[in-house]
Amino acid sequence: MKSVIPVTVVDIKVACSQCNLRELCLPFGLDPNEIDQLDELVGSRRKIKRQQHLYRSGDNFEAIYAIRAGSFKTDVILEDGRDQVTGFQMTGEVLGLDGISTEHHSCNAIALEDSEVCVIPFNRLEELSRTVESLQHQFHKIMSREIVRDHGVMMLLGSMRAEERLAAFLLNMSQRFTARGFSPSEFHLRMTRDEIGSYLGLKLETVSRAFSRFQEEGLVAVQQKHIRILDTPGLKRLLNHHSA
């Protein structure tokens, strides 16, 4: 049973205009007045506990979601049970774009840790982006970025070897942590070896072995999910030189 709760200081704090993620998110490039309009549109926030679904494949599509705190994975499941992780999402990134095309979500979004998202009703976003040019453009850029990212994953899955895939993954995570003000070289992965493996098209044992190998070679220090990158250029070399 829900009850009406008066607006609290916390609610004000999470307005787009006050949000420290705005440079990474939908408000990027908007002027203060425009951000206020976007604020009104963000109807509510939703907390998702670890392992819970934000949405499921087949759900009606009504809104997209901006991650305020925590992180997610998205996956696609085949009839025979095989599944493929299609992405990992961090704060400031947008979830749910897959649902626009058919009005139904085509993948599952699952929280990797206790998380919070801003709910952005899609019809209202389209409405506002008809009058706010910068919002329209930023939204298009976000969709396009997703397409470009997916092409990168295809490249990875289609033509890289196991260690190259893991190196690419680690460098990508590092870069995204950096963009959020965290250390480029030391971070905590929220996903399991199995989930990394699914994303990279590898089995969890192969991921584990590749981590061990990187450790032996002094490229990274691995302690379970805690990663310290010791030799970034070394990882990059792994990617480009493809010693066949």
Added chain:
Amino acid sequence: MKSVIPVTVVDIKVACSQCNLRELCLPFGLDPNEIDQLDELVGSRRKIKRQQHLYRSGDNFEAIYAIRAGSFKTDVILEDGRDQVTGFQMTGEVLGLDGISTEHHSCNAIALEDSEVCVIPFNRLEELSRTVESLQHQFHKIMSREIVRDHGVMMLLGSMRAEERLAAFLLNMSQRFTARGFSPSEFHLRMTRDEIGSYLGLKLETVSRAFSRFQEEGLVAVQQKHIRILDTPGLKRLLNHHSA
């Protein structure tokens, strides 16, 4: 220097309102008056000969392209020379969405046969979609569809075996030919085994062997690039039942 050219019969013929691809393309869902507005926006058409680039990775992004005739592939090339075909595009499909995110294209688009595209200047498309709601929505659907398609390819690359990948590819081609009024069971592939292989994350020999195997099993009749599907349910069974 551009000069004003009077409207010719040819120009009228290829207007969106007269185009038999409009149900598959950007005009879908627009009323006649709105289609006329879209028509004005489609500045020019461009013919691309077989093997020529429509755009290259790194090119400035200015327009998206709707395929009027022919077909294309898109690919991404790594520094060390490895490349990955990220998609094959047919009539009515839209190319160039990858360029929105950075204002530069991030892949190459190459004609598989002599082809023709409609050039849609992107800033003018954004402008018009601010006043024409149905155009805005259709454009968003097209971008979202691309994301969903990419997720399907990731599933394919990440967790399917060679024959499953080829079966999925053939069924997908069949469906797209059908949507264009061609036979679902008999068609001509415009791409080489090598290009199919790159798209599916396989070597060309593996693609060729899988074709031969399908032929032995009576699933398809293959004669070089000419394909006749003899047993669609059989191909579908290959996909779902994953006899491990």
Added chain:
DNA sequence: AAACAGTATTGACGTGGATCAAAGGGCTCC
């Protein structure tokens, strides 16, 4: 009609990553 280049098929063999298996370690939830 011959010559050619690009494309496709098929065979033999090698290998990277999957699979199977077992043991140890660290979280999570009482």
Added chain:
DNA sequence: GGAGCCCTTTGATCCACGTCAATACTGTTT
């Protein structure tokens, strides 16, 4: 704070696909 379970690591073996190589086909050019 302890019990249990999930996660991770590591080893041994297997196999699907890659690699290398030779031959054949097709459509194009002259």
